[in-house]
Amino acid sequence: MVDTAPADDVDSLNRDLNQELLRHRELTREGGGREAVEKQHAKGKLTARERIERLLDPGSFQEVAPYVEERRPKGPHIPGDAAVVGLGRIDGRKVAVAAQDFTVIGGSFSEAQAQKVCEVMDLATGSGVPFIALNDSVGARIQEGVRSLAGYSELFWRNTQASGVIPQISLMLGPCAGGSVYSPGLTDFVIMTEGISHMFITGPEVIREVTGEDVDLETLGGARNHAAVSGVAHFVAADEEDAFATTRKLLSYLPSNNTERPPRIGTQDDPDRADATLDVLVPPDGSEPYDMREAITSIFDRESFFEVHAAFAPNAIVGFVRLNGAPTGVVANQPDHLAGVLDIDASDKIARFVRFCDAFNIPLVTFVDCPGFMPGMEQEHGGIIRHGAKILYAYAEATVPKVCVVTRKAYGGAYIAMSSKYVRTDMVYAWPTAEIAVMGAEGAVNILYRKRLAQSDHPEEAREQLISDFHEQFGSPYAAAASGHVDDVILPSETRAKLVAVFDFLQDKQASPLPKKHGNIPL
Numbered sequence: 001m002v003d004t005a006p007a008d009d010v011d012s013l014n015r016d017l018n019q020e021l022l023r024h025r026e027l028t029r030e031g032g033g034r035e036a037v038e039k040q041h042a043k044g045k046l047t048a049r050e051r052i053e054r055l056l057d058p059g060s061f062q063e064v065a066p067y068v069e070e071r072r073p074k075g076p077h078i079p080g081d082a083a084v085v086g087l088g089r090i091d092g093r094k095v096a097v098a099a100q101d102f103t104v105i106g107g108s109f110s111e112a113q114a115q116k117v118c119e120v121m122d123l124a125t126g127s128g129v130p131f132i133a134l135n136d137s138v139g140a141r142i143q144e145g146v147r148s149l150a151g152y153s154e155l156f157w158r159n160t161q162a163s164g165v166i167p168q169i170s171l172m173l174g175p176c177a178g179g180s181v182y183s184p185g186l187t188d189f190v191i192m193t194e195g196i197s198h199m200f201i202t203g204p205e206v207i208r209e210v211t212g213e214d215v216d217l218e219t220l221g222g223a224r225n226h227a228a229v230s231g232v233a234h235f236v237a238a239d240e241e242d243a244f245a246t247t248r249k250l251l252s253y254l255p256s257n258n259t260e261r262p263p264r265i266g267t268q269d270d271p272d273r274a275d276a277t278l279d280v281l282v283p284p285d286g287s288e289p290y291d292m293r294e295a296i297t298s299i300f301d302r303e304s305f306f307e308v309h310a311a312f313a314p315n316a317i318v319g320f321v322r323l324n325g326a327p328t329g330v331v332a333n334q335p336d337h338l339a340g341v342l343d344i345d346a347s348d349k350i351a352r353f354v355r356f357c358d359a360f361n362i363p364l365v366t367f368v369d370c371p372g373f374m375p376g377m378e379q380e381h382g383g384i385i386r387h388g389a390k391i392l393y394a395y396a397e398a399t400v401p402k403v404c405v406v407t408r409k410a411y412g413g414a415y416i417a418m419s420s421k422y423v424r425t426d427m428v429y430a431w432p433t434a435e436i437a438v439m440g441a442e443g444a445v446n447i448l449y450r451k452r453l454a455q456s457d458h459p460e461e462a463r464e465q466l467i468s469d470f471h472e473q474f475g476s477p478y479a480a481a482a483s484g485h486v487d488d489v490i491l492p493s494e495t496r497a498k499l500v501a502v503f504d505f506l507q508d509k510q511a512s513p514l515p516k517k518h519g520n521i522p523l
């Protein structure tokens with residue numbers, strides 16, 4: 001016969017254990033303590049838990065590993081250390097989330113933090129759900145030495161393994177110094193929050209010590225400069241709420257992983273809607289600018305254009321739209337800025353976006369009005385050959401359905417690179433204003449007829465005539481259409497209906513790339 005404790009004793013023991021759990025749980029929720037939380041709020045920042053609550057659907061957060069703490073015998077042993085991680089939902093869809101807790105030693109990256117973040121990353125990658133990082137950290141925990149560096153390395157390794165498998169989004173919600181910037185740098189999208197977020201490898205003090213230069217944090221690594229100058233940030237949010245709203249909106253265009261299609265929604269917008277204003281949008285005079293955004297917002301579903309990297313290389317446009325409810329990637333030259341020329345930054349912007357869309361089964365539409373690649377010593381020495389080649393590579397590699405619309409200039413390398421038939425674009429349309437040529441008329445005449453013009457008695461008249469002849473030959477899309485280099489010439493107002501119809505045909509496109517380990521995109 002087995003002795004058993006009286007029922008009342010068991011009940012009381014259970015109650016004690018449960019009380020102990022609740023006390024432990026309470027401790028994990030305190031982070032760095034009340035004073036540190038007040039300091040965080042005084043800086044205009046939310047705490048890690050407040051952020052998770054505001055980002056996710058109410059009540060959906062399932063915390064993981066809340067008890068993990070510092071390993072050093074004399075370490076701070078704060079339950080949960082400097083991160084809150086777990087699983088949850090956004091608009092009903094599953095996500096994994098890791099929020100750094102600045103109230104615990106400045107959110108410094110420790111071995112314990114690495115263990116927690118890596119655990120949810122493994123869950124996210126294994127289950128095919130997007131990973132969202134809420135970053136707010138001073139960098140590697142200096143007191144831990146190589147262990148914090150090893151922790152970072154584990155995170156970077158996982159970011160790389162997950163790349164192209166699940167979407168990874170980084171929200172920057174505080175200072176992100178040293179190693180803290182490389183995980184965001186490896187993810188697909190970086191959202192910086194104005195005023196409170198700063199990204200830098202070396203801070204102002206180190207810079208002063210090494211170079212003697214005095215720099216302030218905002219100029220060095222603030223949201224505006226990373227969005228417009230370095231291109232590190234894809235989005236700038238006005239505040240934390242805006243950063244969460246941007247994240248939710250971005251996710252609405254993305255599949256949860258690379259085996260899914262992006263989520264299609266119902267739309268009231270007529271697939272055959274024809275906007276007559278498009279027929280007069282493009283000025284026939286090639287030197288006159290116009291705003292390509294007007295074409296994009298008119299052709300795709302109403303209110304669906306969500307621009308990415310808007311402040312960086314504004315001579316190119318990339319973003320997400322919906323076409324008859326289906327998420328689609330849009331790439332375009334912007335004649336309103338630098339005549340839509342392709343330079344180093346525009347090349348990086350376009351290539352990276354095309355590769356993201358291809359990895360996540362998002363079809364692509366490209367609008368072309370481009371005089372070519374940017375001439376000049378600065379661009380040549382900056383590696384325009386290496387960077388421009390990325391566009392060619394990205395389009396040639398992409399196997400998602402691809403459609404191109406030439407609205408005006410498609411000159412030279414820009415014609416080839418910007419989703420021409422030769423990078424295996426499925427359908428190339430041209431508007432009546434399209435000009436497809438090796439280069440612009442003036443440049444061509446200068447090169448081809450230099451000697452003849454030098455010997456002419458009336459060089460200006462001769463030049464005008466030659467330019468006009470060149471325009472006649474290449475100033476319309478019919479020569480390219482006659483030789484099959486474009487598939488059809490369409491009215492601008494017909495574009496929406498054409499795109500809806502053609503993507504319907506292409507949606508089950510099959511592709512069989514050659515077997516290889518991976519290609520070697522010119523970086």
Ligand code: HXC
Binds near residue numbers: 202
């Ligand atoms: C441990 C750190 C720390 C660090 C700061 N703290 N940096 N603890 N390791 N790297 C502590 C501070 O002592 C402070 O503790 C708390 O974190 C908050 O820091 P504050 O300076 O009070 O915050 P704030 O005024 O907001 O300034 C934030 C900051 C500044 C601008 C980021 O802390 C700073 O410049 N820190 C150094 C950043 C840096 O150089 N990191 C690189 C580490 S090397 P108390 O107890 O006072 O609250 C690295 C290499 C990895 O990351 C490479 C991988 C590829």
